[in-house]
Amino acid sequence: MKLYLITLAAFPFYSAESIHLAMFGKAMSKLCDFELLTPMKLWRRETWSFNLKKYYGIDVSDINQRKLLQVSPAGKSFVKRAIAIAANNGGLVYARQQVVAEEALKNSVGFVWEIHALPSAAGLKLIDSGLKAGLLKKVVVISHALKNDIVDSLGLEIAESILVAPDAADDSKFSYCTKRRGKLVVGYVGSAYPGKGAEIILPLARRCPDVEFLFYGASKNDVAIKGYGAVPDNLIFKGKVPYSEIPACFDEFDIALLPNQPKVIVANGDDIGKYTSPMKLFEYMAAGKVIIASDLDIIKEVLTHRYTALLVGHNDVDAWKQSLKEVLNDSELAGLLSVNARSEFSEKYTYSARARLIINSL
Incomplete structure:
Protein backbone atom coordinates (compact mmCIF):
# COMPACT_ATOMS: atom_id res chain seq x y z
CA MET A 1 0.00 0.00 0.00
CA LYS A 2 1.29 3.43 -0.93
CA LEU A 3 1.83 5.98 1.84
CA TYR A 4 0.91 9.61 1.13
CA LEU A 5 2.31 12.23 3.51
CA ILE A 6 0.03 15.24 3.08
CA THR A 7 1.05 18.49 4.71
CA LEU A 8 0.10 22.16 4.68
CA ALA A 9 3.60 23.14 5.81
CA ALA A 10 5.70 25.36 3.57
CA PHE A 11 8.07 23.14 1.57
CA PRO A 12 10.80 23.78 0.73
CA PHE A 13 11.50 26.28 3.49
CA TYR A 14 13.94 26.93 6.33
CA SER A 15 11.66 25.91 9.22
CA ALA A 16 12.35 22.93 11.50
CA GLU A 17 9.12 21.30 10.28
CA SER A 18 10.21 21.65 6.67
CA ILE A 19 13.61 20.12 7.46
CA HIS A 20 11.92 17.21 9.22
CA LEU A 21 9.68 16.63 6.19
CA ALA A 22 12.68 16.54 3.86
CA MET A 23 14.76 14.15 5.94
CA PHE A 24 11.81 11.92 6.87
CA GLY A 25 10.57 11.92 3.28
CA LYS A 26 14.01 10.93 2.03
CA ALA A 27 14.15 7.99 4.47
CA MET A 28 10.60 6.85 3.71
CA SER A 29 11.17 7.04 -0.05
CA LYS A 30 13.97 4.50 0.30
CA LEU A 31 11.96 2.07 2.42
CA CYS A 32 8.43 1.99 0.98
CA ASP A 33 6.09 3.21 -1.76
CA PHE A 34 5.87 6.82 -0.60
CA GLU A 35 4.81 10.22 -1.93
CA LEU A 36 5.04 13.64 -0.31
CA LEU A 37 2.19 16.00 -1.26
CA THR A 38 2.95 19.65 -0.52
CA PRO A 39 1.22 22.94 -1.36
CA MET A 40 2.31 25.59 -3.83
CA LYS A 41 1.23 28.61 -1.79
CA LEU A 42 0.26 31.63 -3.87
CA TRP A 43 1.79 33.97 -1.29
CA ARG A 44 5.06 32.04 -0.78
CA ARG A 45 6.97 31.48 -4.00
CA GLU A 46 9.62 29.29 -2.34
CA THR A 47 7.05 26.51 -2.11
CA TRP A 48 6.91 26.28 -5.91
CA SER A 49 10.55 25.24 -6.04
CA PHE A 50 11.92 21.71 -6.40
CA ASN A 51 15.42 22.86 -5.43
CA LEU A 52 16.00 20.66 -2.39
CA LYS A 53 19.76 21.04 -2.66
CA LYS A 54 19.54 24.73 -1.75
CA TYR A 55 17.44 24.17 1.36
CA TYR A 56 18.46 20.74 2.63
CA GLY A 57 21.55 19.66 0.73
CA ILE A 58 19.73 16.70 -0.89
CA ASP A 59 18.76 15.90 -4.48
CA VAL A 60 15.23 16.28 -5.81
CA SER A 61 15.37 12.59 -6.74
CA ASP A 62 15.77 11.66 -3.05
CA ILE A 63 12.05 12.24 -2.40
CA ASN A 64 9.04 11.21 -4.46
CA GLN A 65 6.99 14.41 -4.24
CA ARG A 66 4.01 16.10 -5.85
CA LYS A 67 2.87 19.72 -5.56
CA LEU A 68 -0.72 21.00 -5.61
CA LEU A 69 -1.91 24.59 -5.66
CA GLN A 70 -3.01 26.18 -2.36
CA VAL A 71 -5.07 29.33 -2.93
CA SER A 72 -6.12 30.18 0.63
CA PRO A 73 -4.34 30.05 4.01
CA ALA A 74 -6.89 27.57 5.37
CA GLY A 75 -5.90 25.16 2.61
CA LYS A 76 -9.15 23.18 2.58
CA SER A 77 -9.27 22.70 -1.17
CA PHE A 78 -5.63 21.56 -1.19
CA VAL A 79 -6.32 18.99 1.52
CA LYS A 80 -9.44 17.69 -0.25
CA ARG A 81 -7.58 17.22 -3.53
CA ALA A 82 -4.65 15.53 -1.80
CA ILE A 83 -6.93 13.15 0.11
CA ALA A 84 -8.74 12.33 -3.15
CA ILE A 85 -5.42 11.33 -4.74
CA ALA A 86 -4.71 8.94 -1.86
CA ALA A 87 -8.26 7.55 -1.93
CA ASN A 88 -8.31 7.00 -5.69
CA ASN A 89 -5.07 5.04 -5.46
CA GLY A 90 -6.05 2.97 -2.44
CA GLY A 91 -3.34 4.64 -0.37
CA LEU A 92 -2.79 5.34 3.30
CA VAL A 93 -2.61 8.98 4.43
CA TYR A 94 0.16 10.15 6.76
CA ALA A 95 -1.10 13.30 8.47
CA ARG A 96 0.82 15.86 10.53
CA GLN A 97 -2.01 18.39 10.83
CA GLN A 98 -5.43 17.79 12.32
CA VAL A 99 -7.23 19.12 9.25
CA VAL A 100 -5.62 16.40 7.13
CA ALA A 101 -6.58 13.68 9.60
CA GLU A 102 -10.15 15.02 9.76
CA GLU A 103 -10.52 14.96 5.98
CA ALA A 104 -9.16 11.41 5.79
CA LEU A 105 -11.66 10.23 8.40
CA LYS A 106 -14.50 12.11 6.67
CA ASN A 107 -13.72 10.35 3.40
CA SER A 108 -13.19 6.91 4.97
CA VAL A 109 -9.52 6.83 4.00
CA GLY A 110 -7.09 4.99 6.26
CA PHE A 111 -4.60 7.28 7.97
CA VAL A 112 -1.72 7.66 10.40
CA TRP A 113 -1.57 10.80 12.52
CA GLU A 114 1.75 12.14 13.80
CA ILE A 115 1.28 14.47 16.79
CA HIS A 116 3.83 16.70 18.53
CA ALA A 117 1.59 18.25 21.22
CA LEU A 118 -1.44 17.22 23.25
CA PRO A 119 -4.47 17.60 20.95
CA SER A 120 -7.46 19.75 21.80
CA ALA A 121 -10.74 18.14 22.85
CA ALA A 122 -11.68 17.97 19.17
CA GLY A 123 -8.39 16.30 18.35
CA LEU A 124 -8.81 13.73 21.09
CA LYS A 125 -12.30 13.00 19.81
CA LEU A 126 -10.83 12.54 16.33
CA ILE A 127 -8.39 9.93 17.67
CA ASP A 128 -11.18 8.09 19.43
CA SER A 129 -13.47 8.17 16.38
CA GLY A 130 -10.71 7.16 14.00
CA LEU A 131 -9.70 4.16 16.09
CA LYS A 132 -13.28 3.01 16.56
CA ALA A 133 -13.90 3.28 12.80
CA GLY A 134 -10.79 1.24 12.11
CA LEU A 135 -9.41 4.00 9.88
CA LEU A 136 -6.77 5.44 12.22
CA LYS A 137 -4.01 2.85 11.93
CA LYS A 138 -1.51 4.43 14.29
CA VAL A 139 -0.92 7.58 16.32
CA VAL A 140 2.77 8.56 16.16
CA VAL A 141 4.12 10.78 18.94
CA ILE A 142 7.62 12.13 19.60
CA SER A 143 7.87 11.41 23.34
CA HIS A 144 6.64 9.07 26.05
CA ALA A 145 5.40 12.13 27.96
CA LEU A 146 2.98 12.92 25.13
CA LYS A 147 1.84 9.30 24.82
CA ASN A 148 1.15 9.13 28.55
CA ASP A 149 -0.97 12.30 28.47
CA ILE A 150 -3.02 11.05 25.50
CA VAL A 151 -3.58 7.72 27.26
CA ASP A 152 -4.60 9.56 30.44
CA SER A 153 -7.15 11.49 28.37
CA LEU A 154 -8.61 8.61 26.36
CA GLY A 155 -7.98 5.49 28.40
CA LEU A 156 -5.41 2.73 28.72
CA GLU A 157 -7.02 0.66 25.96
CA ILE A 158 -5.59 2.94 23.23
CA ALA A 159 -1.98 2.63 24.44
CA GLU A 160 -1.10 -0.02 21.84
CA SER A 161 -2.31 2.27 19.07
CA ILE A 162 0.26 4.93 19.99
CA LEU A 163 3.84 4.62 18.76
CA VAL A 164 6.64 6.69 20.31
CA ALA A 165 9.08 7.73 17.58
CA PRO A 166 11.43 10.53 18.72
CA ASP A 167 12.83 12.98 16.24
CA ALA A 168 16.02 12.04 14.39
CA ALA A 169 18.95 13.22 12.30
CA ASP A 170 20.36 12.27 8.92
CA ASP A 171 23.40 10.06 9.51
CA SER A 172 24.68 10.72 5.98
CA LYS A 173 25.07 14.42 6.80
CA PHE A 174 26.51 14.33 10.31
CA SER A 175 29.59 12.16 10.24
CA TYR A 176 31.37 11.23 13.44
CA CYS A 177 33.93 14.00 13.21
CA THR A 178 34.88 16.03 16.25
CA LYS A 179 37.45 18.82 16.32
CA ARG A 180 39.34 18.05 19.55
CA ARG A 181 42.49 19.87 18.62
CA GLY A 182 44.09 22.64 20.58
CA LYS A 183 41.71 24.70 22.68
CA LEU A 184 38.26 23.13 22.99
Whole structure:
Protein backbone atom coordinates (compact mmCIF):
# COMPACT_ATOMS: atom_id res chain seq x y z
CA MET A 1 0.00 0.00 0.00
CA LYS A 2 1.29 3.43 -0.93
CA LEU A 3 1.83 5.98 1.84
CA TYR A 4 0.91 9.61 1.13
CA LEU A 5 2.31 12.23 3.51
CA ILE A 6 0.03 15.24 3.08
CA THR A 7 1.05 18.49 4.71
CA LEU A 8 0.10 22.16 4.68
CA ALA A 9 3.60 23.14 5.81
CA ALA A 10 5.70 25.36 3.57
CA PHE A 11 8.07 23.14 1.57
CA PRO A 12 10.80 23.78 0.73
CA PHE A 13 11.50 26.28 3.49
CA TYR A 14 13.94 26.93 6.33
CA SER A 15 11.66 25.91 9.22
CA ALA A 16 12.35 22.93 11.50
CA GLU A 17 9.12 21.30 10.28
CA SER A 18 10.21 21.65 6.67
CA ILE A 19 13.61 20.12 7.46
CA HIS A 20 11.92 17.21 9.22
CA LEU A 21 9.68 16.63 6.19
CA ALA A 22 12.68 16.54 3.86
CA MET A 23 14.76 14.15 5.94
CA PHE A 24 11.81 11.92 6.87
CA GLY A 25 10.57 11.92 3.28
CA LYS A 26 14.01 10.93 2.03
CA ALA A 27 14.15 7.99 4.47
CA MET A 28 10.60 6.85 3.71
CA SER A 29 11.17 7.04 -0.05
CA LYS A 30 13.97 4.50 0.30
CA LEU A 31 11.96 2.07 2.42
CA CYS A 32 8.43 1.99 0.98
CA ASP A 33 6.09 3.21 -1.76
CA PHE A 34 5.87 6.82 -0.60
CA GLU A 35 4.81 10.22 -1.93
CA LEU A 36 5.04 13.64 -0.31
CA LEU A 37 2.19 16.00 -1.26
CA THR A 38 2.95 19.65 -0.52
CA PRO A 39 1.22 22.94 -1.36
CA MET A 40 2.31 25.59 -3.83
CA LYS A 41 1.23 28.61 -1.79
CA LEU A 42 0.26 31.63 -3.87
CA TRP A 43 1.79 33.97 -1.29
CA ARG A 44 5.06 32.04 -0.78
CA ARG A 45 6.97 31.48 -4.00
CA GLU A 46 9.62 29.29 -2.34
CA THR A 47 7.05 26.51 -2.11
CA TRP A 48 6.91 26.28 -5.91
CA SER A 49 10.55 25.24 -6.04
CA PHE A 50 11.92 21.71 -6.40
CA ASN A 51 15.42 22.86 -5.43
CA LEU A 52 16.00 20.66 -2.39
CA LYS A 53 19.76 21.04 -2.66
CA LYS A 54 19.54 24.73 -1.75
CA TYR A 55 17.44 24.17 1.36
CA TYR A 56 18.46 20.74 2.63
CA GLY A 57 21.55 19.66 0.73
CA ILE A 58 19.73 16.70 -0.89
CA ASP A 59 18.76 15.90 -4.48
CA VAL A 60 15.23 16.28 -5.81
CA SER A 61 15.37 12.59 -6.74
CA ASP A 62 15.77 11.66 -3.05
CA ILE A 63 12.05 12.24 -2.40
CA ASN A 64 9.04 11.21 -4.46
CA GLN A 65 6.99 14.41 -4.24
CA ARG A 66 4.01 16.10 -5.85
CA LYS A 67 2.87 19.72 -5.56
CA LEU A 68 -0.72 21.00 -5.61
CA LEU A 69 -1.91 24.59 -5.66
CA GLN A 70 -3.01 26.18 -2.36
CA VAL A 71 -5.07 29.33 -2.93
CA SER A 72 -6.12 30.18 0.63
CA PRO A 73 -4.34 30.05 4.01
CA ALA A 74 -6.89 27.57 5.37
CA GLY A 75 -5.90 25.16 2.61
CA LYS A 76 -9.15 23.18 2.58
CA SER A 77 -9.27 22.70 -1.17
CA PHE A 78 -5.63 21.56 -1.19
CA VAL A 79 -6.32 18.99 1.52
CA LYS A 80 -9.44 17.69 -0.25
CA ARG A 81 -7.58 17.22 -3.53
CA ALA A 82 -4.65 15.53 -1.80
CA ILE A 83 -6.93 13.15 0.11
CA ALA A 84 -8.74 12.33 -3.15
CA ILE A 85 -5.42 11.33 -4.74
CA ALA A 86 -4.71 8.94 -1.86
CA ALA A 87 -8.26 7.55 -1.93
CA ASN A 88 -8.31 7.00 -5.69
CA ASN A 89 -5.07 5.04 -5.46
CA GLY A 90 -6.05 2.97 -2.44
CA GLY A 91 -3.34 4.64 -0.37
CA LEU A 92 -2.79 5.34 3.30
CA VAL A 93 -2.61 8.98 4.43
CA TYR A 94 0.16 10.15 6.76
CA ALA A 95 -1.10 13.30 8.47
CA ARG A 96 0.82 15.86 10.53
CA GLN A 97 -2.01 18.39 10.83
CA GLN A 98 -5.43 17.79 12.32
CA VAL A 99 -7.23 19.12 9.25
CA VAL A 100 -5.62 16.40 7.13
CA ALA A 101 -6.58 13.68 9.60
CA GLU A 102 -10.15 15.02 9.76
CA GLU A 103 -10.52 14.96 5.98
CA ALA A 104 -9.16 11.41 5.79
CA LEU A 105 -11.66 10.23 8.40
CA LYS A 106 -14.50 12.11 6.67
CA ASN A 107 -13.72 10.35 3.40
CA SER A 108 -13.19 6.91 4.97
CA VAL A 109 -9.52 6.83 4.00
CA GLY A 110 -7.09 4.99 6.26
CA PHE A 111 -4.60 7.28 7.97
CA VAL A 112 -1.72 7.66 10.40
CA TRP A 113 -1.57 10.80 12.52
CA GLU A 114 1.75 12.14 13.80
CA ILE A 115 1.28 14.47 16.79
CA HIS A 116 3.83 16.70 18.53
CA ALA A 117 1.59 18.25 21.22
CA LEU A 118 -1.44 17.22 23.25
CA PRO A 119 -4.47 17.60 20.95
CA SER A 120 -7.46 19.75 21.80
CA ALA A 121 -10.74 18.14 22.85
CA ALA A 122 -11.68 17.97 19.17
CA GLY A 123 -8.39 16.30 18.35
CA LEU A 124 -8.81 13.73 21.09
CA LYS A 125 -12.30 13.00 19.81
CA LEU A 126 -10.83 12.54 16.33
CA ILE A 127 -8.39 9.93 17.67
CA ASP A 128 -11.18 8.09 19.43
CA SER A 129 -13.47 8.17 16.38
CA GLY A 130 -10.71 7.16 14.00
CA LEU A 131 -9.70 4.16 16.09
CA LYS A 132 -13.28 3.01 16.56
CA ALA A 133 -13.90 3.28 12.80
CA GLY A 134 -10.79 1.24 12.11
CA LEU A 135 -9.41 4.00 9.88
CA LEU A 136 -6.77 5.44 12.22
CA LYS A 137 -4.01 2.85 11.93
CA LYS A 138 -1.51 4.43 14.29
CA VAL A 139 -0.92 7.58 16.32
CA VAL A 140 2.77 8.56 16.16
CA VAL A 141 4.12 10.78 18.94
CA ILE A 142 7.62 12.13 19.60
CA SER A 143 7.87 11.41 23.34
CA HIS A 144 6.64 9.07 26.05
CA ALA A 145 5.40 12.13 27.96
CA LEU A 146 2.98 12.92 25.13
CA LYS A 147 1.84 9.30 24.82
CA ASN A 148 1.15 9.13 28.55
CA ASP A 149 -0.97 12.30 28.47
CA ILE A 150 -3.02 11.05 25.50
CA VAL A 151 -3.58 7.72 27.26
CA ASP A 152 -4.60 9.56 30.44
CA SER A 153 -7.15 11.49 28.37
CA LEU A 154 -8.61 8.61 26.36
CA GLY A 155 -7.98 5.49 28.40
CA LEU A 156 -5.41 2.73 28.72
CA GLU A 157 -7.02 0.66 25.96
CA ILE A 158 -5.59 2.94 23.23
CA ALA A 159 -1.98 2.63 24.44
CA GLU A 160 -1.10 -0.02 21.84
CA SER A 161 -2.31 2.27 19.07
CA ILE A 162 0.26 4.93 19.99
CA LEU A 163 3.84 4.62 18.76
CA VAL A 164 6.64 6.69 20.31
CA ALA A 165 9.08 7.73 17.58
CA PRO A 166 11.43 10.53 18.72
CA ASP A 167 12.83 12.98 16.24
CA ALA A 168 16.02 12.04 14.39
CA ALA A 169 18.95 13.22 12.30
CA ASP A 170 20.36 12.27 8.92
CA ASP A 171 23.40 10.06 9.51
CA SER A 172 24.68 10.72 5.98
CA LYS A 173 25.07 14.42 6.80
CA PHE A 174 26.51 14.33 10.31
CA SER A 175 29.59 12.16 10.24
CA TYR A 176 31.37 11.23 13.44
CA CYS A 177 33.93 14.00 13.21
CA THR A 178 34.88 16.03 16.25
CA LYS A 179 37.45 18.82 16.32
CA ARG A 180 39.34 18.05 19.55
CA ARG A 181 42.49 19.87 18.62
CA GLY A 182 44.09 22.64 20.58
CA LYS A 183 41.71 24.70 22.68
CA LEU A 184 38.26 23.13 22.99
CA VAL A 185 35.29 25.20 21.81
CA VAL A 186 31.70 25.16 23.10
CA GLY A 187 28.80 25.45 20.67
CA TYR A 188 25.04 25.83 20.51
CA VAL A 189 22.86 25.41 17.42
CA GLY A 190 19.29 26.66 17.61
CA SER A 191 17.05 29.65 18.10
CA ALA A 192 16.91 32.26 20.84
CA TYR A 193 13.24 31.61 21.64
CA PRO A 194 12.45 31.77 25.36
CA GLY A 195 13.28 28.45 26.98
CA LYS A 196 15.67 27.24 24.27
CA GLY A 197 18.65 28.13 26.42
CA ALA A 198 20.02 31.59 25.63
CA GLU A 199 19.11 32.50 29.21
CA ILE A 200 21.78 30.00 30.32
CA ILE A 201 24.37 30.44 27.57
CA LEU A 202 24.98 34.17 28.08
CA PRO A 203 25.58 34.07 31.84
CA LEU A 204 27.59 30.86 31.43
CA ALA A 205 29.85 32.53 28.87
CA ARG A 206 30.31 35.49 31.21
CA ARG A 207 31.41 33.14 34.00
CA CYS A 208 33.83 31.25 31.72
CA PRO A 209 35.84 34.06 30.07
CA ASP A 210 38.66 31.73 29.01
CA VAL A 211 36.32 29.47 26.99
CA GLU A 212 35.17 30.27 23.44
CA PHE A 213 31.41 29.92 22.79
CA LEU A 214 29.77 29.79 19.34
CA PHE A 215 26.03 30.49 18.95
CA TYR A 216 24.50 29.44 15.62
CA GLY A 217 20.94 30.60 14.96
CA ALA A 218 20.83 34.15 16.32
CA SER A 219 22.54 37.52 16.16
CA LYS A 220 23.87 39.51 19.11
CA ASN A 221 21.53 42.32 18.00
CA ASP A 222 18.39 40.19 18.21
CA VAL A 223 15.85 41.59 20.65
CA ALA A 224 15.71 38.27 22.49
CA ILE A 225 19.50 38.27 23.02
CA LYS A 226 19.60 41.87 24.22
CA GLY A 227 17.19 40.91 26.98
CA TYR A 228 19.86 38.72 28.60
CA GLY A 229 22.35 41.49 29.24
CA ALA A 230 25.79 42.31 27.87
CA VAL A 231 27.33 39.89 25.39
CA PRO A 232 30.85 38.88 26.52
CA ASP A 233 33.76 38.92 24.08
CA ASN A 234 34.15 35.13 24.23
CA LEU A 235 30.61 34.52 22.91
CA ILE A 236 30.47 34.72 19.12
CA PHE A 237 27.11 34.86 17.36
CA LYS A 238 27.11 33.27 13.91
CA GLY A 239 23.59 34.27 12.86
CA LYS A 240 21.07 32.08 11.10
CA VAL A 241 22.56 29.33 8.98
CA PRO A 242 20.81 27.40 6.15
CA TYR A 243 20.23 23.78 7.06
CA SER A 244 22.42 22.62 4.19
CA GLU A 245 25.39 24.36 5.90
CA ILE A 246 24.71 23.16 9.46
CA PRO A 247 26.87 20.00 9.30
CA ALA A 248 29.95 22.08 8.51
CA CYS A 249 29.24 24.28 11.53
CA PHE A 250 29.47 21.25 13.80
CA ASP A 251 33.13 20.85 12.87
CA GLU A 252 33.86 24.17 14.59
CA PHE A 253 33.14 23.09 18.16
CA ASP A 254 33.64 20.12 20.48
CA ILE A 255 31.20 20.53 23.35
CA ALA A 256 27.50 21.01 22.55
CA LEU A 257 25.01 22.71 24.85
CA LEU A 258 21.33 21.80 25.11
CA PRO A 259 20.07 24.14 27.87
CA ASN A 260 16.32 23.63 27.40
CA GLN A 261 14.01 25.03 30.06
CA PRO A 262 10.73 23.46 31.26
CA LYS A 263 8.80 25.99 29.16
CA VAL A 264 9.88 26.56 25.55
CA ILE A 265 7.88 29.24 23.74
CA VAL A 266 8.11 29.12 19.94
CA ALA A 267 7.13 31.63 17.24
CA ASN A 268 3.37 30.97 17.36
CA GLY A 269 3.31 31.34 21.14
CA ASP A 270 2.92 27.63 21.91
CA ASP A 271 4.77 26.04 24.83
CA ILE A 272 6.48 22.90 23.50
CA GLY A 273 8.69 22.29 26.52
CA LYS A 274 6.87 19.29 27.97
CA TYR A 275 6.88 17.21 24.79
CA THR A 276 9.78 18.53 22.69
CA SER A 277 12.17 16.20 20.89
CA PRO A 278 14.83 18.70 19.74
CA MET A 279 16.30 18.01 16.33
CA LYS A 280 19.63 19.48 17.39
CA LEU A 281 19.93 16.89 20.17
CA PHE A 282 20.09 14.10 17.59
CA GLU A 283 22.39 16.13 15.36
CA TYR A 284 24.76 16.61 18.31
CA MET A 285 24.71 12.85 18.88
CA ALA A 286 25.25 12.12 15.18
CA ALA A 287 28.32 14.37 15.09
CA GLY A 288 29.79 12.79 18.23
CA LYS A 289 29.70 15.98 20.24
CA VAL A 290 30.29 16.00 23.99
CA ILE A 291 26.82 17.00 25.18
CA ILE A 292 25.86 18.96 28.29
CA ALA A 293 22.08 19.15 28.60
CA SER A 294 19.31 20.12 30.98
CA ASP A 295 18.26 17.49 33.48
CA LEU A 296 14.63 17.44 32.32
CA ASP A 297 12.43 14.35 32.06
CA ILE A 298 11.83 14.95 28.35
CA ILE A 299 15.59 15.08 27.68
CA LYS A 300 16.20 11.99 29.82
CA GLU A 301 13.97 10.01 27.46
CA VAL A 302 16.99 10.10 25.13
CA LEU A 303 20.11 10.96 27.13
CA THR A 304 21.64 9.15 30.12
CA HIS A 305 23.71 11.05 32.68
CA ARG A 306 27.45 10.34 32.48
CA TYR A 307 26.89 7.83 29.68
CA THR A 308 25.76 9.86 26.66
CA ALA A 309 25.83 13.33 28.25
CA LEU A 310 26.25 15.32 31.42
CA LEU A 311 22.81 16.36 32.68
CA VAL A 312 22.56 19.55 34.69
CA GLY A 313 19.87 21.46 36.58
CA HIS A 314 18.19 23.51 33.88
CA ASN A 315 18.55 26.89 35.62
CA ASP A 316 21.69 26.36 37.73
CA VAL A 317 24.40 28.34 35.92
CA ASP A 318 27.04 27.36 38.50
CA ALA A 319 26.28 23.68 37.84
CA TRP A 320 26.60 24.28 34.09
CA LYS A 321 29.98 25.91 34.69
CA GLN A 322 31.14 22.98 36.82
CA SER A 323 30.06 20.41 34.22
CA LEU A 324 31.77 22.37 31.47
CA LYS A 325 35.00 22.48 33.47
CA GLU A 326 34.74 18.73 34.08
CA VAL A 327 34.63 17.78 30.39
CA LEU A 328 37.25 20.38 29.52
CA ASN A 329 39.64 18.84 32.04
CA ASP A 330 38.75 15.15 31.69
CA SER A 331 39.49 13.95 28.16
CA GLU A 332 38.64 10.35 29.06
CA LEU A 333 35.13 11.31 30.17
CA ALA A 334 34.68 13.54 27.14
CA GLY A 335 35.70 10.72 24.81
CA LEU A 336 33.34 8.26 26.52
CA LEU A 337 30.36 10.61 26.22
CA SER A 338 31.14 11.28 22.56
CA VAL A 339 31.49 7.62 21.57
CA ASN A 340 28.40 6.51 23.48
CA ALA A 341 26.23 9.32 22.09
CA ARG A 342 27.24 8.49 18.51
CA SER A 343 26.62 4.78 19.12
CA GLU A 344 23.13 5.35 20.56
CA PHE A 345 22.31 7.65 17.67
CA SER A 346 23.40 5.12 15.06
CA GLU A 347 21.29 2.42 16.67
CA LYS A 348 18.10 4.34 17.43
CA TYR A 349 17.88 7.88 16.11
CA THR A 350 18.66 8.02 12.40
CA TYR A 351 15.81 9.00 10.08
CA SER A 352 16.11 5.57 8.50
CA ALA A 353 15.59 3.92 11.89
CA ARG A 354 12.62 6.20 12.59
CA ALA A 355 11.02 5.47 9.21
CA ARG A 356 11.57 1.73 9.63
CA LEU A 357 10.04 1.81 13.12
CA ILE A 358 6.89 3.50 11.80
CA ILE A 359 6.56 1.28 8.73
CA ASN A 360 6.95 -1.89 10.82
CA SER A 361 4.22 -0.71 13.19
CA LEU A 362 1.57 -0.48 10.45
